[in-house]
Amino acid sequence: MFVAVVALLAIGSTRDAGPLNPGDRIDSISRRVACPVCDGESVFESRNPASEAIRAEIRASVYEGTSTDDEILASIASSYGGKVLLVPSSSGFDALIWALPAAGLMIGLVGLWFAFRRWRAEAASLGLPSQDDYNLVDEALQRHRGQRDD
Amino acid sequence: MSAALGNAGLLIALVASSVGALATAVAIIGGNRRALRQAPIYAAIIVGGATLAVIAMQWALFARDYSIDFVQRVGSSTTPTLYNVAAMWSALEGSILLWVIVLALFTGGVALRFARRRDDELVAWALVVMYVVMTFFALVSFGPASPFARGATVPVGFDGPGPNPLLQNHILVLFHPPLLYLGYVGFTVPFAFAIAALITGRVGEGWLLETRRWALLSWGFLTIGILLGGWWSYEVLGWSGVWAWDPVENASFLPWLTGTAYIHSVLVQQRRGMLRVWNLSLLVATFALTILGTFLTRSGVINSVHAFAAGEIDGYLLGFFGIVVVISLGLIGWRGDALRAPGRIDSAVSREGAFLANNVVFALFAFIVLLGTVFPLLVEVFQDRQTVVGAPYFDRLSMPIGLILLFLMAVAPVLPWRTASAGTLRDRLFWPAWCGVAALAIAVVVGADRLAPLIAFMLGGFAGGAAGRQLLLATRRQGFRGLVGRANGGMLVHIGVILIAVALAASNSYTHSATLTIGRGERVEWAGHSFEFVGVSTEVTARADVVMADVLLDDSKVYAPAVTTYLQQGMTVPTPSVRTGFTSDVYLTIDGNDPPATNADEVVLRVFVKPMVLWLWIGGAVMAIGTILSALPSRRSRRPTDPTSAPVLETQHG
Incomplete structure (x- = not known):
């Protein structure tokens, strides 16, 4: 089964889907740019004329075919300011938005590890069940069977 | 007339809730049983007052009573009747009124459901909490966000603009907000019982069982409300997406995340008596996040800190949020000793271990969404510059979380309580794992590429197999009764979630789009489809002019x-036309800023081909059915040897 999964994943993920068509490439870039005048919408979603202008700019760059996605984004950021980029940078204060979730994950995992360690220590200190405990369980089971037969 | 009636209704609700809270609390503390038995009467008066206010508002909208400021802003003689009903929640004041009526109905529901136990302190304190929350919303609605405030004098023949055009061109605006509010407000009930349990010291599992169905159904309403919002966005906004991670959406998603964590971890408490503090915290978080979300989205604070003082109810909402958090945490701290878990989790590879993992992941998810939503605010406060955090950030972080959750959904249902042996796991996971392989193979055969969506399909199959296995075993034993009850209904909900996850992975990963310029009578082929521009048709009504490109x-x-083009507002709204199919949708729009003339020789058509979108809605329906089934009582009786919860009796009177 493991081999089948690895083989299928390898086939699927390495198959050449061909270059993105220009429409899809324009979409993927415009999803990463914020509409400069509306609240929280991307250029891809917004129907505002300001967004139309940026989309036209992206379209022109894509059809020109000389720049990479990141270069196109950088050129838009330089003309409209950094606040149009929807993915925060990973340096300075903005890095917190990436670092805090990672820290949260670590705290969660470490917390779980400590909790299980404590529980295991507690369980170990209890020792094995006594004969009385077994009798208690047998009695309860018997009662339960009795009720079912009624 | 409407204004007077509406104000009277709100005043009645306000007085009844505040007097009810005070009188009931005094009666409990003084041990006055006679006064205690009267506690539910206030709920009846609240329902009456809130209903009167809503009827007054609906009448004012229907009669276009332009003496009221709110009606001047959202009323119009040209708005069709159904959208006129929905106009009530198309602006802030009316949506607070919607909150008031929903909360009143829930308060009435609690009073009715627990009528026989009204002198039980737990129930009485829960009613006090409901009354206090009601007092807050009635106060906001009667005061700063009054929907019945008198408007400026208008000239004879004045007609208002009607609701925002986006809120009057799809039937879903009638259902999405009320369902969402049923979900938001419904969580007040388990929250109220949690606070009551803390006050009375009966922090055992009793209050959980009392509110299980309330929490479950509220969660179901919230789920369906959110999904209908996505559907509305898809059918109306024209960018072919269902979810944009904008602050308003995130505000509804946050309580959903903590609520989902709660309905899972509560099972551990019911079964093992553990995680008491955690469950209480999740409920407090869920309730507080509904208030915080309303504050964040209604105040404009997210877009700019300078808008802080703009809204009039910001201070109220923020103050109430603060009070809720401080009092709840104070109570949890006060009852710390009684809340200490009497049990322990033996092994990480067990049902309760999986629930714990689920909770860590959901809490992390909620933290990420909250962080991303308020981050622009933090940047502005600390660095005095503006920034935006958008969908790409959330997409990037939610993808691995989604995959982990799918994996947990696959493994958790087959795990036994307490501990699992490798042999048991191998046996029980055998067929689900092959379902995962089969799903992956099908995806590869139909041409799917890229690692992340492929893993999503595989885990989707795996999780679907696990849920299907449990349902199969249950129905083989009990017939159709096997679909009913918490565990089995829950598996149906899982199947709905899996359908949605797979549909999202497919539609986000494999959507193709193009802008096609097509001459009249010309036929263009693209992405395996043909498009022929037939002509332009128009429709003129008193309300709007519609230009349609027939393709x-x-x-x-x-x-x-x-x-x-909505004539009253002078606003143009493009409306997509969608061919829905089981495998993919074809989504057509035209540019709203440049609609074609009637005799246009060509049309510029934006086309999206999106796979599997229909399965989002099917998944939603399956989730709704599963939620209802899991709220029904199952037949299975508990064996006395089942690992049971804490020694409840000890703490009940503590």
């Missing part, structure tokens, strides 16, 4: 993406 799709049927 013959695949030589079979004409679809008509439109641009509607």
